Amino acid sequence: MAHKKLGSGKLVLGITGGIAAYKAAELVRLLVKANIDVQVVMTEAACQFITPVTMQALSGKPVFIGMWDSSIANGMPHIELSREADAILVAPASADFIAKVVHGQADDLLSTLCLARDCPLLVAPAMNKQMWENPATQRNINQLKADGISILGPASGEQACGEVGLGRMLEAEALLAGVIAHFTPKLLAGKRILITAGATLEMIDPVRAITNLSSGKMGYAIAQAAADMGAEVTLVSGATALAMPSHVKNISATSAQNMYQAVMGNIATQDIFIGVAAVADYSPASPSTQKIKKSKSLLTLELTANKDILAEVASLPNAPFCVGFAAETENLLEYAEAKRQAKKLPLIVANLATNAMGSDDNQVTLLDKNGAHVLPRAPKIEIAKLLLQHVAGMLL
Numbered sequence: 001m002a003h004k005k006l007g008s009g010k011l012v013l014g015i016t017g018g019i020a021a022y023k024a025a026e027l028v029r030l031l032v033k034a035n036i037d038v039q040v041v042m043t044e045a046a047c048q049f050i051t052p053v054t055m056q057a058l059s060g061k062p063v064f065i066g067m068w069d070s071s072i073a074n075g076m077p078h079i080e081l082s083r084e085a086d087a088i089l090v091a092p093a094s095a096d097f098i099a100k101v102v103h104g105q106a107d108d109l110l111s112t113l114c115l116a117r118d119c120p121l122l123v124a125p126a127m128n129k130q131m132w133e134n135p136a137t138q139r140n141i142n143q144l145k146a147d148g149i150s151i152l153g154p155a156s157g158e159q160a161c162g163e164v165g166l167g168r169m170l171e172a173e174a175l176l177a178g179v180i181a182h183f184t185p186k187l188l189a190g191k192r193i194l195i196t197a198g199a200t201l202e203m204i205d206p207v208r209a210i211t212n213l214s215s216g217k218m219g220y221a222i223a224q225a226a227a228d229m230g231a232e233v234t235l236v237s238g239a240t241a242l243a244m245p246s247h248v249k250n251i252s253a254t255s256a257q258n259m260y261q262a263v264m265g266n267i268a269t270q271d272i273f274i275g276v277a278a279v280a281d282y283s284p285a286s287p288s289t290q291k292i293k294k295s296k297s298l299l300t301l302e303l304t305a306n307k308d309i310l311a312e313v314a315s316l317p318n319a320p321f322c323v324g325f326a327a328e329t330e331n332l333l334e335y336a337e338a339k340r341q342a343k344k345l346p347l348i349v350a351n352l353a354t355n356a357m358g359s360d361d362n363q364v365t366l367l368d369k370n371g372a373h374v375l376p377r378a379p380k381i382e383i384a385k386l387l388l389q390h391v392a393g394m395l396l
Contacts, residue, residue, distance in 0.1 A: 017045025092126030186230030
C-alpha cells in the first residue's frame with residue numbers, strides 16, 4: 001500500500017470508547033506540536049469519555065463522528081478523510097473496535113474509514129487485563145499483525161478497574177514516538193549499533209566521585225534515532241536522569257572501567273560504534289572504602305589514566321565503523337580533526353562543550369576525510385537523525 005512519509009504530514013486520529021480516551025487530548029497536543037496535521041474522528045462511545053469540543057480545540061479542526069456529515073461535499077467522509085492522510089492511528093482502540101477491523105465490519109464512520117483506507121493503519125490497544133488476555137483478543141491482535149497493521153503497545157500497569165497488568169494504552173509521548181518511528185526510513189535496517197552515553201562516575205569514597213558534566217541527551221537521542229531507522233541498538237549508559245529510549249537494549253555502566261568492560265564485551269558483533277559518553281579521563285588510584293572525613297587541610301588525590309575506549313575499539317583488527325565525539329572549549333575544528341586522525345576514525349562530531357552540555361539542542365560539525373560538514377543548531381533528536389543519515393551514506 002503506497003503512502004507518503006509522515007513529517008509535517010497528515011494523520012487521522014481515531015478515538016474509540018474507553019477511559020484511555022483522556023490520553024488522546026495530550027496526544028493531539030504533541031502531534032500538533034510536532035507539525036503533524038491531525039484530523040480527529042470519534043465513535044459515539046468515545047464521546048461518553050471526552051468531548052469533541054476538546055478535540056476540536058486541540059486539533060484546530062472540526063471533529064467527525066457520524067457517517068452522514070454534510071460538511072463533506074460528496075457525502076462520503078469515509079472516503080475523503082483517508083485520501084489526504086499519511087496514516088490512521090486509532091488510540092485508544094477498544095477490544096470491540098479491534099474485532100471490527102479484523103472482521104471488516106463497517107457500521108460507523110471510524111470502522112468504515114479503516115476499511116476504505118488507502119494508507120497505513122496503526123492501533124493502540126486499551127482495555128482491561130482480562131480482555132487483553134482473552135484468547136479471542138489475542139487471535140484478533142495476531143490477525144491485525146498478519147494484515148500488516150501496526151500495533152503500538154499496550155503497556156503494563158495499574159488500570160482504571162483497579163487491576164494491574166497488560167492492557168493500558170501507551171502514554172502520549174510513547175505513541176508519538178511510535179508514529180514517528182513507523183514512518184522513519186529504515187536506512188540502518190540490519191545494522192547493529194553500540195552507543196555509549198552519559199557521564200561516568202569515578203568514586204573517591206562511597207559518597208564522592210569525579211565526573212563530567214554530561215546529561216546524556218545527545219547519546220540517548222542518537223540511540224532513539226538509530227532504533228527508529230531500523231538498527232539493532234545497544235546503549236551502554238553512564239549516569240543520567242533520562243528515560244530509556246524505546247526498542248533499545250540497555251547496559252548500565254557507572255564507571256569508566258565498567259563502560260570499557262561493557263563495550264569490549266559486546267563490540268565483536270557490532271557494525272557501528274558511536275562513542276558519545278563523557279568518559280572520565282582519570283580515576284582515583286586508591287578510592288577509600290570509607291567516607292573521607294572533612295578536615296581543614298588539603299585533600300590530595302592520586303589519579304590514574306583510564307583506558308581510551310574509542311581508541312581501543314578503532315584499533316581492533318575487525319573494527320566496526322567508529323564515530324567519535326569531540327567536545328572542546330576552544331580551537332574546535334583543529335582539535336577535533338587532530339583527534340579523528342590520531343584515533344584513525346572515519347567520522348568525528350565536533351561541538352563546543354559550552355553550547356551543548358545539558359541543553360535540548362546542539363550545533364555540531366561533522367568531520368570526515370572529505371572535510372567539514374556543518375549542521376545548523378537544532379533539537380538533539382534532529383541532529384541525531386542528520387548524523388545517522390551521514391553515517392548511512394558513508395556506509396553505502
